[in-house]
Amino acid sequence: MDRREFLKKGSVALAGTSGALGLPLLTSCRSQEAHADGPLAGRKWGMVIDLNKCREDCTACVDACRNENNVAYHEDQRWDIHWIRKVTIESKDTSNPIEKSVLLLCNHCENPPCAQVCPVQATYKREDGIVVVDHHRCIGCRYCMIACPYNARFFNYRENPDWPNKEFPKRSHGVAESCTFCAHLVDRGEQPACVAACASAGEGAMAFGNLDDPNSEVSRLIADRPVKRIREDWGTEPKVYYIGL
Amino acid sequence: MAVEFARLEGRSKPYYTAMVVLAGLGLVGTFATYYMHVHGLYLSGMTNRVPWGLQISMAIFYIGLSAGSLVVSGLYGIFGQMQYKPFARIAAYLAMLFLIAGLLSIFTDQGRLDRVLVEPFTHFNLRSMFSINPSLYSGHVMICVIYLWALFREKGTLTKIASLTVVLWAIGTHTGTGAIFAFVPRELYNSPLLPPSFVAAALSSGAALMILVNVALFRAAKRPLADELVVWLGRRLLAIFLLVTLYMMLIENLHRSYLVGTREAGLFFLFGGFHSLLFWVGLITLGCIIPAVLLFMRRTGTSVNWIVFASVLVVVGVLFERFLIVVPGLIHPPELFPGMEITSSPIWEGVVRYSVSFPEITQALGVAGVIGFAFLAGLKFMPLMPTEARAVA
Numbered sequence: 001m002d003r004r005e006f007l008k009k010g011s012v013a014l015a016g017t018s019g020a021l022g023l024p025l026l027t028s029c030r031s032q033e034a035h036a037d038g039p040l041a042g043r044k045w046g047m048v049i050d051l052n053k054c055r056e057d058c059t060a061c062v063d064a065c066r067n068e069n070n071v072a073y074h075e076d077q078r079w080d081i082h083w084i085r086k087v088t089i090e091s092k093d094t095s096n097p098i099e100k101s102v103l104l105l106c107n108h109c110e111n112p113p114c115a116q117v118c119p120v121q122a123t124y125k126r127e128d129g130i131v132v133v134d135h136h137r138c139i140g141c142r143y144c145m146i147a148c149p150y151n152a153r154f155f156n157y158r159e160n161p162d163w164p165n166k167e168f169p170k171r172s173h174g175v176a177e178s179c180t181f182c183a184h185l186v187d188r189g190e191q192p193a194c195v196a197a198c199a200s201a202g203e204g205a206m207a208f209g210n211l212d213d214p215n216s217e218v219s220r221l222i223a224d225r226p227v228k229r230i231r232e233d234w235g236t237e238p239k240v241y242y243i244g245l
Numbered sequence: 246m247a248v249e250f251a252r253l254e255g256r257s258k259p260y261y262t263a264m265v266v267l268a269g270l271g272l273v274g275t276f277a278t279y280y281m282h283v284h285g286l287y288l289s290g291m292t293n294r295v296p297w298g299l300q301i302s303m304a305i306f307y308i309g310l311s312a313g314s315l316v317v318s319g320l321y322g323i324f325g326q327m328q329y330k331p332f333a334r335i336a337a338y339l340a341m342l343f344l345i346a347g348l349l350s351i352f353t354d355q356g357r358l359d360r361v362l363v364e365p366f367t368h369f370n371l372r373s374m375f376s377i378n379p380s381l382y383s384g385h386v387m388i389c390v391i392y393l394w395a396l397f398r399e400k401g402t403l404t405k406i407a408s409l410t411v412v413l414w415a416i417g418t419h420t421g422t423g424a425i426f427a428f429v430p431r432e433l434y435n436s437p438l439l440p441p442s443f444v445a446a447a448l449s450s451g452a453a454l455m456i457l458v459n460v461a462l463f464r465a466a467k468r469p470l471a472d473e474l475v476v477w478l479g480r481r482l483l484a485i486f487l488l489v490t491l492y493m494m495l496i497e498n499l500h501r502s503y504l505v506g507t508r509e510a511g512l513f514f515l516f517g518g519f520h521s522l523l524f525w526v527g528l529i530t531l532g533c534i535i536p537a538v539l540l541f542m543r544r545t546g547t548s549v550n551w552i553v554f555a556s557v558l559v560v561v562g563v564l565f566e567r568f569l570i571v572v573p574g575l576i577h578p579p580e581l582f583p584g585m586e587i588t589s590s591p592i593w594e595g596v597v598r599y600s601v602s603f604p605e606i607t608q609a610l611g612v613a614g615v616i617g618f619a620f621l622a623g624l625k626f627m628p629l630m631p632t633e634a635r636a637v638a
Contacts, residue, residue, distance in 0.1 A: 013391075077591075078293065079287050080293070082591055085591050085592060085630065086590075087590040087594065088588050089582050089585040089586065089587050090586060090588045091584060091587065092584055092585060092586055095369040099588075102582075113430055116372065117375060118373060118375075119365050119369075119373045119376035120360075120368045121368045121370050137359045138356070139355050139356065139364050140356015141355055141356070142356070143373070145293075146431065150579065150581065151578070155286070155356065156285075157292075157293070158284070158285035159285060173284075173285035174282075174285070174286065174355075174356030175357060176356075191334070207463040229581070229583055231579075231580075234430060
């Protein structure tokens, strides 16, 4: 092959290869940003949890979530999924003993690392700030679980044996998931199951609402009370605020 | 220097036995993968706290091996170092196969095998390392094919260009693989040193494997292999790569243990569990220091048998190193409440354990079987091996 032929064939090969490799990029050119007039625009959902009101023996939120969302429970800590969980934390400093209950759930971060790393864009942040997983697209690579610094994401390692809420799908094994702020309830004007359960059966420690509305309950709580988010220094901008943390 | 390449006869009993064993492993591994696809990944040792385990460790191990092989091959292609010409074709072919092994290991680890061949290509995420890397890997395999073709056709200029491209692309690929872990906010993952340290270990393991494969092949095929060539690979290449790897490990761990924010995690990695034993004994002592001493000492560094022994130690050490990249960062919990500790929870919140399961091991052996089979078949159907490898005067 002489130089001219090499240049010709080389250019064709290079063009072909770049084209083939570049085709997938075209799909990512589609804007993922919010449309100003879309149905979910104008709202930024957030939650405020008052840990001082959270009763130690109450599990209303946890039970309501599991029943509403068909969250898998195998009685095995290796594979059990907890969209919301209650933990007890104690201070390491024994001279100042503090013990409290904390509710841990997906923080629906404004800068979600899970959405950043999902190779198929199955995990994404909606225009209203809720981070969800498209379970028909998820390939189960679990990179989102690696990326989440809060350990708030779980994987369906085995088939969910129960289906308490037939009006809501249950996930097949092989996909990742986390709390959705009950987006299916929120979209029809209701409150997330945990918040509703806390209000009726618990102590009303949870508030959910629009952070962009200065008159919403959550906005007023954040403005009036000393609130804190978990590890704000990570820069994820979580949207779950705690009073009394 | 004229180097003649010839196909392997491939009719001997050991050859056929090896092919049957490797094919058998491949089949068993395929079955294990299928079984887990149907029943769920709970059959592996992975859990919600440790979602990545053996398969991902093996994937990055294979991908790393391909870099070292390519650099050896590239030394002939780019710099015209004739003494490496005998190894160039085998190295390029092995590099391609190792990349495929890495892709296979990742592929078999996914939760939804029915979607893995479609979704990543129709819904690409430019910001995700897990999306960018498979494109890098596939491009890499294609360039390896072109490079092998150039080597077969003995096209001087194309070989030079292809080999330069493949070495640069390899460095990019391995940086990207390190970035899968480094670009994630986990205390033991998040480190700008991880990508270059990954490349350094890749070069070490690849060079070591080149030594092992070539010595074994030439002895099995009863073709002469000059000692000087093995000594060059060992003392000139492998020894340097080892020192760089050791240096990277030192700085990474010093940095993590020095800074207050990461100190607890850094010390956990170094002294906090069984993985620490793997680190100090498996990686540092057996995998780096002992081989480096063996290679630098004149008496052992000029003996083929000692170099082979050192290479085995290096490959095993890097295998430990890949495991140490993946698992300790997951068994160590994130610090959600500084100054506080979680004393009760429905899930494991503290340090957890990870142990591989039998199906997982079967899967990993299956990948090794498929690649081994492809390698031996390649030796029989393509002129990859030189008839002899003599040192240049």
